[in-house]
Amino acid sequence: MTVWQELDKDGFEQFIWCRDQESGLRAFIAIHNTKRGPALGGCRLWPYASEEDAVADAMRLARSMTYKAAAAGLAYGGGKAVVIGRADDPRNEQQFEALGRFIERLGGSYWTGVDVGTTTAHMDAVARFTSYVTDMTGSLGGTDDWTADMTAYGLLHGMKATAKRIYGTDRLHGLTIAVQGLGKVGWALCRYLHREGARLMVTDLSMRLVEQAVLQFQALPIAADRIYDVPCHIWAPCALGGILNLSTIDRLQCRIVAGSANNQMASPQQLHLEALQQKGIVYAPDYIVNAGGIIATAAELDGDGPRRIRSRVKRIAHTLEEVYHLSEAEGITTAAAADRIAEHALHSYE
Numbered sequence: 001m002t003v004w005q006e007l008d009k010d011g012f013e014q015f016i017w018c019r020d021q022e023s024g025l026r027a028f029i030a031i032h033n034t035k036r037g038p039a040l041g042g043c044r045l046w047p048y049a050s051e052e053d054a055v056a057d058a059m060r061l062a063r064s065m066t067y068k069a070a071a072a073g074l075a076y077g078g079g080k081a082v083v084i085g086r087a088d089d090p091r092n093e094q095q096f097e098a099l100g101r102f103i104e105r106l107g108g109s110y111w112t113g114v115d116v117g118t119t120t121a122h123m124d125a126v127a128r129f130t131s132y133v134t135d136m137t138g139s140l141g142g143t144d145d146w147t148a149d150m151t152a153y154g155l156l157h158g159m160k161a162t163a164k165r166i167y168g169t170d171r172l173h174g175l176t177i178a179v180q181g182l183g184k185v186g187w188a189l190c191r192y193l194h195r196e197g198a199r200l201m202v203t204d205l206s207m208r209l210v211e212q213a214v215l216q217f218q219a220l221p222i223a224a225d226r227i228y229d230v231p232c233h234i235w236a237p238c239a240l241g242g243i244l245n246l247s248t249i250d251r252l253q254c255r256i257v258a259g260s261a262n263n264q265m266a267s268p269q270q271l272h273l274e275a276l277q278q279k280g281i282v283y284a285p286d287y288i289v290n291a292g293g294i295i296a297t298a299a300e301l302d303g304d305g306p307r308r309i310r311s312r313v314k315r316i317a318h319t320l321e322e323v324y325h326l327s328e329a330e331g332i333t334t335a336a337a338a339d340r341i342a343e344h345a346l347h348s349y350e
């Protein structure tokens with residue numbers, strides 16, 4: 001299938017190839033859907049091996065932003081920008097200024113922000129040429145780790161809603177929670193969970209982060225390759241995607257999987273979703289439970305202050321309850337229920 005056929009099949013509205021000779025910028029902007037409002041989705045900076053890889057990533061990410069925003073009830077659509085390059089390229093500033101000029105030409109149908117590989121400094125460069133940008137210096141999203149903190153806050157409330165369903169109470173006090181990955185989101189999550197009185201088991205590739213978590217949260221350190229085997233109430237993947245396959249699912253000893261990582265199931269997804277379900281493990285769909293960051297960004301664009309933003313992020317719990325209800329009523333996986341809710345929000349929007 002050609003890239004054009006794929007764009008057509010997935011219902012993309014616009015796909016732009018951005019090339020700036022002077023700065024060496026090579027980027028793509030994918031606008032998947034703007035039915036609910038302007039496309040929102042950060043800009044990834046990555047040394048893609050080929051243009052095809054960058055196109056595929058932009059398409060996958062933009063499409064999932066549409067679903068994430070729609071399921072969260074936001075008046076925004078889904079898009080993504082990917083820049084082929086490296087964060088240590090001395091031409092970064094000029095490249096992101098050039099990207100700002102391309103985004104400006106789109107007239108507000110796409111808003112960018114920080115994603116993997118980009119920082120507030122990149123967004124400051126974009127902002128010199130367009131106002132359709134978030135996460136610059138001076139914005140809430142430009143504050144260190146604020147988006148990750150909101151993602152963790154949403155995840156906390158998603159865990160509470162799921163615990164209520166399984167254990168009859170949303171109190172996490174005394175529950176054992178295994179956290180894979182102590183980066184920006186995983187760390188903030190541990191801070192919230194520790195305050196709630198949860199018992200933490202943690203792992204990361206960085207021993208420094210694990211040691212810090214042991215000191216700060218009295219967490220139990222677990223070797224990275226053993227985290228799948230620990231008996232716990234909730235298993236929280238907050239590192240990379242694609243970690244749940246038949247062999248890792250077989251090792252899990254939990255009742256709930258709820259984490260921030262995107263695309264947690266290895267391919268084919270359906271097989272692994274069903275394997276989890278057969279084991280009696282409730283899966284909190286990733287794009288529902290990790291939507292705190294985008295909800296917060298949208299709320300900031302809508303002019304909300306920090307208090308109102310938190311209360312909007314907290315509503316992730318209600319969305320999840322809807323997902324579980326639909327999944328039970330229709331006998332479908334929680335991921336399929338999430339897709340139905342997102343698609344309904346997309347198609348019924350006037």
Ligand code: NAD
Nearest residue numbers: 147148151181182183184185204205238239260261262293
């Ligand atoms: P991060 O890069 O700050 O942290 C990831 C951490 O995972 C790092 O500390 C890394 O050492 C660790 N890690 C990587 N592989 C590991 C492994 N095999 N075992 C244990 N630890 C491992 O990233 P982040 O911003 O915290 O995001 C975490 C995940 O959540 C990512 O999948 C990201 O796409 C997703 N996510 C993040 C946000 C956000 O607001 N930052 C929002 C939605 C989704």
